[in-house]
Amino acid sequence: MKRYGGNARAIAALVREAEVHRDVYVDPEIFELEMAHLFPNSWVYVGHASQLAKPGDFITANIGRQPVMASRHTDGSIHVFYNRCPHKGVKIASEPCGNTGKFFRCPYHAWSFKTDGSLLAIPLKKGYEGTGFGDTQANEGLSKVRNVVIYRDFIFARLSANGVSFEDYFGESLSTIDNMVDRSPEGKLAVQATPxxxxxxxxxxxxxxxxxxxxxxxxxxxxxxxxxxxxxxxxxxxxxxxxxxxxxxxxxxxxxxxxxxxxxxxxxxxxxxxxxxxxxxxxxxxxxxxxxxxxxxxxxxxxxxxxxxxxxxxxxxxxxxxxxxxxxxxxxxxxxxxxxxxxxxxxxxxxxxxxxxxxxxxxxxxxxxxxxxxxxxxxxxxxxxxxxxxxxxxxxxxxxxxxxxxxxxxxxxxxxxxxxxxxxxxxxxxxxxxxxxxxxxxxxxx
Amino acid sequence: MIGEKTITDFIYREAELLDTMEWQTWLDLFHPEGRYWMPLEWQQQDPVLQPSLMYEDLLLLKVRVERLAGERTFSQKPKSRCHHLLQAPRIVTCDPAAGVFKARTAYIYTETRGDMLERYSGWASHELVQVGDALKIKLKRVDLVNFDAPFGNIQLFM
CATH class of the missing domain: 3.90.380.10 (Naphthalene 1,2-dioxygenase Alpha Subunit; Chain A, domain 1)
Structure with a gap:
């Protein structure tokens, strides 16, 4: 029974000034809506830059239900993309972290991608000539998460194209992250172990x-x-x-x-x-x-x-x-x-x-x-x-x-x-x- | 004279005490400096500067045992029970002259509470020392085969 999908008013009514309806905890439809709307609209923690120390390093994560990955590119920049080959949808990275070397290579048909996600090569590329491939989303490589902010090495992403900016979203609350980082005499944190x-x-x-x-x-x-x-x-x-x-x-x-x-x-x-x-x-x-x-x-x-x-x-x-x-x-x-x-x-x-x-x-x-x-x-x-x-x-x-x-x-x-x-x-x-x-x-x- | 059979018998006895929930007698098997260690990494070397699931001295083990019987220990209402299925221990070292006794034992461990039952596989490594006529646990290390998986509550001892 669908009661909440597309019904913003019914959802908002679950939250009163000082009470919440139990459906926010127990209703599977509400959970699906959280995955579809709440998490994409929010700035979600992906990982820490120290986990991406060297070019080719990557980590995987989920934002709501969306599998994503972050990588360190050859020029030192960090990129976040959806963890899915543009060809048939196979996950590019299957481990929590690792180093991919100079490029990502899909294990299914060997499509390869630079560490910034862009398409590097496809075997038998000739077969795509004149097929209109250049106009497809696949030609762009791994789909990028565009809204990414790295704040003092903490990597956050917002999947929705539109929404609240990182600065407006977190505001003064970032002072806790500041304090944690400042507690290092070098102003630097490092992840050295699995959680x-x-x-x-x-x-x-x-x-x-x-x-x-x-x-x-x-x-x-x-x-x-x-x-x-x-x-x-x-x-x-x-x-x-x-x-x-x-x-x-x-x-x-x-x-x-x-x-x-x-x-x-x-x-x-x-x-x-x-x-x-x-x-x-x-x-x-x-x-x-x-x-x-x-x-x-x-x-x-x-x-x-x-x-x-x-x-x-x-x-x-x-x-x-x-x-x-x-x-x-x-x-x-x-x-x-x-x-x-x-x-x-x-x-x-x-x-x-x-x-x-x-x-x-x-x-x-x-x-x-x-x-x-x-x-x-x-x-x-x-x-x-x-x-x-x-x-x-x-x-x-x-x-x-x-x-x-x-x-x-x-x-x-x-x-x-x-x-x-x-x-x-x-x-x-x-x-x-x-x-x-x-x-x-x-x-x-x- | 402590021989290989003494070590093996000790390990069987330890598992039996856990299965029969004779916690105090189990604690008595530990050396005052003894530790119970549950690593979180493959072939982990350092219990202190690498993350572990447990690394507990006798004081902390006493806290756990006392907690299990607590009137307000709600996660033990109903109580947990456990079952150890041990492979024959492999004696790693049996050196009475040096006072070093080590064994490694593959096991399947079951912990149950209410209608829930969880099963774990791993290896227990015992480092024992001789105190008087008896063996005491200097270190009991339990390595789970899937140490990196997310578990629910593990409330008793492997």
């Missing part, structure tokens, strides 16, 4: 919402973080130094008051972050030598400014979260209405002590792995929600916490850290980007 991958049987938006949900850690993670704190208290003996592991788990058990005062900042277009005044990452031990490196690189004042900005989770709408202080990016990749692949990446701060990278990797496996006890706590909640939302007893999800009745949309504001306003902010953006241009596109198709 931790974790399959979730729930809708992708539950994961995104949970990033700024500060009223769940002390409840849902009592079993993991709470137990870690308890066991450490019992076992610590005469030890005066808290192990790195306990430093990472412990703050999850911070009381409501901590999260209330630490604050949330929201930005236009659905972006926002927890941890404004301070965050659960504020009290980690200093890593010997790091501050000196930072002061040498940036000067006393600027170094302290950078390291004093200890944000918690920054959501970049629609589907990534960045932890600048721990150098982690989580990519919530939608697979189906009730299936989400989470890839959690760690960036190494180039030039910084190994210990920082060790800590980031430890955090990632403690919190974001299929073997993570914190992850087990969260996934259990998402799965129960995915099941529970089928209930017809109440078809609305309540997001009313600290709603004051007349919220301005698409603004920048700092608010109480236990507010659900960032979730409301996301859903406002959701309604905007899923319906954007929808009527026009349907007219064009008719």
């Amino acid at each position: 931790i991958r974790y399959m979730h049987t729930c809708n992708w938006k539950m994961l995104v919402e949970n990033q700024t949900d500060t009223c769940h850690p002390m409840v849902a993670h009592e079993s993991s973080a709470g137990t870690a704190v308890k066991v450490w208290k019992r076992e610590q003996g005469d030890s005066t130094e808290t192990p790195m592991a306990v430093q990472l788990y412990g703050p999850f058990m911070s009381p409501y008051e901590f999260y209330e005062q630490s604050g949330i900042r929201i930005w236009p277009n659905g972006h926002g972050h927890t941890g404004v005044a301070n965050s659960i990452h504020s009290n980690y031990s200093d890593i010997p030598g790091y501050l000196d490196q930072m002061v040498a690189a940036y000067g006393e004042q600027r170094a302290h400014e950078i390291l004093g900005e200890i944000r918690h989770n920054t959501v970049y709408f629609p589907n990534i979260m960045v932890k600048g202080a721990v150098q982690i990016l989580r990519n919530f990749i939608p697979i189906a209405v009730d299936k989400t692949l989470v890839e959690s990446w760690v960036y190494r701060l180039v030039g910084a002590p190994d210990k920082l990278y060790e800590r980031a990797l430890m955090y990632n496996r403690f919190i974001n792995a299929p073997t993570s006890i914190v992850g087990h706590d969260d996934l259990e909640m998402y799965e129960r929600a995915q099941e529970g939302l089928k209930s017809n007893g109440n078809q609305w999800v309540n997001l009313r916490r600290l709603y004051d009745g007349h919220e301005e949309q698409d603004v920048t504001a700092v608010i109480n850290g236990t507010s659900e306003r960032q979730m409301r902010n996301q859903f406002h953006a959701w309604a905007k980007f899923i319906t954007m241009g929808m009527d026009k596109r349907i007219e064009a198709a008719e």
Whole structure:
């Protein structure tokens, strides 16, 4: 039964000021519309330029359902195209990353393409003479994604030809990426390892919402973080130094008051972050030598400014979260209405002590792995929600916490850290980007 | 005198303790400096500066075991169970003089919870040391054949 396709008004009605209808999480038609409209209209993370260090390096990714790839061309430029041979549609790259050498070669009929995507050669090219091939899209080579912006080595793409510009879309929210990059004494991040991958049987938006949900850690993670704190208290003996592991788990058990005062900042277009005044990452031990490196690189004042900005989770709408202080990016990749692949990446701060990278990797496996006890706590909640939302007893999800009745949309504001306003902010953006241009596109198709 | 059979028996016994959920007795098999390591890369060398799924000392293993029994451990309602099907361990080193005992064991591991059942294949590498008359685990390394695939929850021990 089709209820939402081409009906922007029906879709918009799923998002009320402080409630959303359960169909946004459980309806397969809504999911298809997200893939067809929301993701193409948004700026979506593709990868990091350090994954494309040398000419011929490539990575593959998906934007919604669209398979894309990015490559480093011989002249050093980065290009993003659809991962599909213009001949018969075969995927050009089948691996997450690699080096193709001087050109891409389709394994089916050996059509080849330069690393900027343009057509290089076709075997028996004579056979296309006088066929009108020169006028076809195939003659252009791999179809390009035209709207690509590389911001401080973070590669973002927007598939729709028209839409909001990168600068207008992200605005001041880029300050979290800035802070993460600035934490390297050389101002440079490097991806040096594969991400931790974790399959979730729930809708992708539950994961995104949970990033700024500060009223769940002390409840849902009592079993993991709470137990870690308890066991450490019992076992610590005469030890005066808290192990790195306990430093990472412990703050999850911070009381409501901590999260209330630490604050949330929201930005236009659905972006926002927890941890404004301070965050659960504020009290980690200093890593010997790091501050000196930072002061040498940036000067006393600027170094302290950078390291004093200890944000918690920054959501970049629609589907990534960045932890600048721990150098982690989580990519919530939608697979189906009730299936989400989470890839959690760690960036190494180039030039910084190994210990920082060790800590980031430890955090990632403690919190974001299929073997993570914190992850087990969260996934259990998402799965129960995915099941529970089928209930017809109440078809609305309540997001009313600290709603004051007349919220301005698409603004920048700092608010109480236990507010659900960032979730409301996301859903406002959701309604905007899923319906954007929808009527026009349907007219064009008719 | 610790011989090859002592090592093999130890590995079978360890798997049995996990299958019967005798967690405390299982923890007692570890040396105080023991580690449980689940790499995330092929033939991984470094557990600290390369990403792993798990690299846990005794403190963290105790946290896991205690959590499994927690009143508010909702991901264990219902509880998970597991099953180890082991190939005969291959003795890599059995050197009582040097106190070095190593074995590698191919396995199929099953973890089940409620109506769900997941199966994993891999190799367990044991590095054991002699403490008194007994063997203790210095390192248990579990390499999954598909370490790079996205799994759902793995809540127990391989």
